[in-house]
Amino acid sequence: MQTDLIIIKEYCRQSHVDPSFIISLEEDGLIDIQVVDGERYLPVEQLGDLERFVRWHEDLSVNIEGIGVIHELMGRMHDMQRELDRMRRELRLFHADYRNTPEEY
Structure with a gap:
């Protein structure tokens, strides 16, 4: 399988x-660079991250360490949002099952 690469x-x-x-x-582990025949390449699927990091750096003057922290925190927020969405779906199912259960008093 060939990966599309950007020089x-x-x-x-x-x-x-x-x-x-x-x-x-790359040294901070935020992107992966591939070296082929002495030329450095970036996998296309990382282009969005790279452009986001460049904007943070240039527009907001965030240094590399700050970019790493922001990226990590945004990843955690995304994971928490997915977990919250999953729990809401489960709660809706539980609530629907509870309302449809005959009362046993």
């Missing part, structure tokens, strides 16, 4: 992003 050097040139910023993101 980091080209992305940086077109987006006016410093390549060292992308290397720093």
